Amino acid sequence: MRICFLTLGSRGDVQPYVALAKCLMKHGHQTTICTGESFQRFIESNGIHFNKATLDLMALANTAKGKAVLESPLKHMGLAMRLSKNVIRPAYRKTMDDFYDGAKNADILVYHPKALGAVDIAVRLEIPCVSMPPIPVSYPITEFPNLAVSPTANFGKTINRMTYLVNRKAESMQIKDINDFREKTLGLPKRKAGIYTFDRSGKEIPTVYPVSPLLFPEVESWNGHVFLAGFFYYHSESNLDSDLEAFLGDGKKPIAVTFSSMPLKDPDTFMRKLEAALAATDNRAVVLSGNSGILNSDNKRIYVTKQAPHDLLFAKSKGAIHHGGVGTMAAALCAGVPQLVIPFSVDQPFWANRLYKLGCSVKPLREKTMTADDLSNALIDLDSSEIRHTAGELAKKINLENGVENAVRYLESLA
Template structure:
């Protein structure tokens, strides 16, 4: 792994910085993900504004909950919670050669890791989280430094459901939709058997978006399996949704207005699983390694619970009203004009 990092990954990081620099020439503003190394250095060199826009609330230090990389669910108290965000500076390790980029490509002096996390050229770097502010009503310590705009949603345009899948959806009870997106199950066929057992026990149908889960299906009764399909179109026709908790899928599930169950795998997924369950917007959070059919049976029954159905419809209406993309565009224009 170390050899691969040295020979492949680190040179690729270094090359990407020059690519970003070339792309930024003549631009008025840079919007960047923190993993886009060199973005703030380029803004410093070009003397243009930049906006940090990570898809999860992991950058700006707050007191209400810790860095999700440290814990997705625990609360260590205000002081420790805020302290955990210091680990973000380790994301700019010296081997990623950002100082080589500064000196050779930008002709700027070297800097310390994390030095440009929140300020550049003496000005605060605005932070935008494209997530629902309603899910973070209790967070006060973002104050005026962070915009919680609301979720961004793709325009699905002319997207259509496969004809056979459409027929399955229209001719029978609303199904449970299962989608783990690009997440591979450790034991896909074991999970499949538990899922089939739970579906039969509760007399449910299912649409399985196979993705890279590793599951395979061959004409199982009351199950329609397809490699992929537009979440927006499928989720809205579901009785309930099982997914991995990635932020894009989570947002689409919330927008669908139907109950959901999250089975998280990694990264920010456990954070979203915990937050939605704690606020009553999912029926639970399970892990593949210790999941049993009885857990899925309980979840399927909970999806029929009037409270979960009511909560799902409530959050759908709220998220639709937040107009995340519109809020972000207005804010970006304001940042540019006031620079």
Template sequence: MRVVFLTLGSRGDVQPYVALAKELIKTGHESIICTGATFKNFVQENGVEFYKAESDLMAILESDEGREIFNGGRYNIFKMLKYAKEVINPAYRKSMDDFFAASKGCNLIIYHPKALGAVDIAEYLNIPCICMPPVPIIYPVTEFPNLAISPSKNFGPFINKLTYKVNSFGEASYMKYINDFRSKSLHLKNRKAGELLFQVNGKDIPVVYPISPFLFKEVKSWKDRVLISGFFFLDIGESRIDENLYEFLENGKKPIVVSFSSMPLKKPMVFKEKLIRALKETNNRAIVLIGSSGMRFENQENIFEVEKVPHRLIFSKAKGIIHHGGIGTTAEALLSGVPQLIIPFTVDQPFWAHRLFSKGYSVGTLKEKNLESFDLIKAFKDMENKEYIRNAKEIKNIIESEKGLENAVRYIEKVYKSF
């Protein structure tokens, strides 16, 4: 079986697909990933075939223009719309042709909802496809609303399920490009937005969520339409931390690890001062993964700054973890068995912040704009609370036992054989 993965977005939108592609290769199948050029080395270093998609959302977000338009600099909706019309939308259209080229000769498509045209390609090639969003946002359930509508409220079964109707409109602004692709590249007739959301060629589209079933054990309305596989953890091989960081870890008590990954703080210097104050007040050390946060910590006693490092190498060595609540970082924090504090920014992050705190697997959820030093001081003290430490160890053992990649591979093989 040759499987093509079609995905666009940030590291969190690509890494789960890389992990699953590697697992499929391990079990004797072939895999190819079509995504933005930013991730070419990442994909290939993990032994997976790469095909470039024109739309590189990560490169856009990391560009000077992208940061100004999308990362809260001088927020201007008209600039965003103009940039989308002139840059993003044409790249999306070209990416559909890239997805099509990458899919030829494949037996099954696994796609991110951002990968426009994926289901249309499956329709044309008459091969099975599986929708695999990193977060539980596609299939309507009664237990909680669409996280795009509310990350924390419960409107009751009927309204909760109704909120997922917005998914049908997700394609609406791109239908001009999708139908152009269907007409010119696939020679198929035009379709309406949302028409292929759950079915293609008269068959149900399976949905896989690479998340922990334990965190959603109360959800029954996914029934047999959705596989909740367990988190996908990428094998980091023989990666090691550098000597200076190792020395810092060894020569002192366990630090607080801070990582906001690609999320930029709105006021990095303000947050930095509050963090320093809270660390001094509680006599704690810290490792800060700078990422795109905008913070720098030159010559700060008891604070070690590093651009980036695999979370698995340092999270488990921490006293506590502060992070943004992106699903990949959240999964690694849960796997570490260490108490965590989530400061969410956008998209699905408030959803994970709320869910983990409500279940006792984080010490709290704070927002950058109204966070004070005393909030961090309280969080650092809570990280020493025996209940939070016990809960962190409990969820670690559960997450380890779920075997998400193995479950997903078995399911994919079953979908292919029964098609």
């Protein structure tokens, strides 16, 4: 079986597909991932065929303009609109051709909702397609609303389900380009926006969420419609840096701090608060600077490095402070460490709220409003026996799920 994955975005939008593709190859299947060039090395280093997509959202996020929009989208609304018109939209049109090129020999197409034109390609090639967003955002349910509408509210069953109808509007701004792609590349007639959001020719599109059902004990309206396979864990084959290993071995277990691709609004102020909180609670920290803007630290309690495998680092940490990205959250859940989430946007407040209610995370904080005392109190709470027990028990159950194997069997059943 030949499986083609179409995705765009940050590492959190790519890594789950890499984990699944590796497992598929172990079962004798062929895999291709089509995405931005920023991830070519990561994908190919895992033995997966890479197909370049013109639109590289990760590279765009690392530009000055991209960072400005990510940090303050409302403040830079004009800039965001210009980027969309002059950069993103033209690149999206070319990317649809790239997607088609990568999918031509596929037996099954697996796509992220950001991959515009994916279902159109599956229709043209007459092959099955599977919607596989990394977060539970696509299928209409009654238990909580669309995260794009509200990540924390609950409007009641009827309105909650209705909020997912906005997904039909997601491709409205690009429908002209989609139809241009359909006519010129696929040889298909024009269509209306949103007709492939939930179904294809009257048949429901299979949806897989690479998340654990243990995080959603109250949700029943996915049953029979959405498959929750469990988290797709990517286990790094590399080692921690020797200097980092030396720091880890030279004292008590540290707290891991990472914001991955999210830029802090004021990294210097955050570091001053972190230093004060660590001193007040007699803790140490390993800070993965990523795209946060954190440069370095002279504080002996803190080790700063650009990046490190989350699975390896969290296993040697006493807790994790992070932005609430689903991949980082999943790695912390797997390690069974208490978490503090400082969310930025999109799905991150949702995960922060859900982890707190489940009892494996302390109360979320916000970068803009938190004080050094707030952070100190949160570090104290991370040490509570109750939260440590809850995190440890949940980890035992999650580590039995094997999400990638479950997803492989699901895809094989479709073929």
